[in-house]
Amino acid sequence: MKIAIVEDDINMRKSLEIAMGEYSAYEVHTFKNPRDALKKLDDSYELIISDINMPGMDGLEFVKTLGGKFEVIIITGNATLTRAIESIQLGVKDFLLKPFEIETLVAAIERSATVVKKSSKNTPISTSPSNAFLGNSPALEKLLNRISKAAATDASVMLLGESGVGKELFSRHIHENSPRASKPFIAINMAAIPDNLIESELFGFEKGAFTDATEAKAGQFELAEGGTLFLDEIAEMPYPLQAKLLRVLQEREIRRLGSSKNTKIDVRIICATNADLHQKITEGKFREDLYYRLNTIPLNIPPLRERREEILSIAEAALERYCSQYGFEPKAFTSSAVQALQGYNWPGNIRELISVVERSAILSEGNVIDTEDLFLEARGLGRI
Known part of the structure; x- marks a missing residue:
């Protein structure tokens, strides 16, 4: 890109x-x-x-x-x-x-x-379920079994896990295997939006609601109607706004900024965080009642180092995709490179693994990728 x-x-x-x-x-x-x-x-x-x-x-x-x-x-x-x-x-x-x-x-x-990528002729690699949920580790099989049960319902889901484990990917997997699959899936990162904009971004606003609101704008709840709204980094939601989200979950209706009218909504909520919400509650930074409302089905995504059986499958699938994307001849990992991949601790999880594979596909000579092509030593992290 x-x-x-x-x-x-x-x-x-x-x-x-x-x-x-x-x-x-x-x-x-x-x-x-x-x-x-x-x-x-x-x-x-x-x-x-x-x-x-x-x-x-x-x-x-x-x-x-x-x-x-x-x-x-x-x-x-x-x-x-x-x-x-x-x-x-x-x-x-x-x-x-x-x-x-x-x-x-x-x-x-x-x-x-x-x-x-919707308008690109060369579609970049995507960590979508088709290449991220490979392998047959017991941890993944257990998780996917729970996900299949959750997907069939409208219950709120809380995805827990380290950065890079693929929480948004799993949320998409839930949506795509639910009765809402044909409706919108919208992902919002709470940490990426300034606090003073989150309310208008989620709930929308009417013309004249504030200076420069020259026209009405639907919020993400309305845009996700009938589908799924994924709230990533939910622990970063400002405390005053948490009460409004709780009311939305209870009443199933929202009110745009500057409006006197409530609008009914039909949206499933999936949240994710790598923070300790119990600690946040103790510190008075997260509402306990909202936590229980969002945490109907908690799903803990294991880090990649606990799903080592999948490392090679994910790496080989990513390598095949990148070689095709960049017009390279097919490449393969040497046995020593495989050992290095499986012996690395992957602090950045799947996101880091795919980044390493892309780099090695680009920089390696010939049709094999050896240990030195991975540059894992240069990262200085993650050894067992």
Whole structure:
């Protein structure tokens, strides 16, 4: 995926460039201002990541100039509700407040990639159920058995597990195997939305509800009507908004900002977190009553190091897909590379494994991938 980063702060620009360099799925080009970017942007770019406050031409003026031609993610250290709403009205898909974790940005990029690939001739590899749920480990079989039971109902599901284990993938699997499969599946990352925007993003707003609300906008609950709404990083939901979510779950209706009318909804909720919600409750940061409402069916996704029987199957499937995507001759792992893959502890779980496989497919010589092509030692983490 070819990405342009437009950021006037040289330290931030270089930091993003270095951090994104760890993700071989992305080809990243940086620009110090919008005018420089406009001279170079062409149809080969699939995503723009832009700051707002920049000299000469600010980020929102830049987005207007792009005319909806590209997917856009806004990053800023000086967020205001007015600017955030204006960016959403311009079609911006994500609005990230600095400072943020690189994983948060990657999650936003992945959400944009699902939109881009619909019109792309070369569909990028996807960690979808077809290639993520491979293998026959006892842990996975037990989990999938529980998922099949949960999918047949409308009960709320709480997915628990480390970062990178595939919580969104499992939530999609639940949706795709449920009676709601033909209806929308919408994923929202609570950590990726500024606190002052989450309410309008979830529940929508009416024209005139606040400054710059020049037209009404449906929230994600309405857009997911009949389908499934996946709330990732649910522990990051602001405490005051948790009461409103609880009411939605109890009454099955929402009210847009600025409206006096309630709207009935039919939406299934799936949540996910890698946080300790019991600790959050003890600290007064998460409502206990909401926890019990969301936690009807808890599903704990084991980390990849506890599903080692699947590592080789996932790696080989990913390698086959990448070789096909990039037009390479078929490649295979040597026996020593297989041992290295199975002996590594995978702190980043499936997300990290697929990243390693893509990099090794690109950088390896010939039609075999040996231990040194994996660069696992360079990662400095994860050995048993």
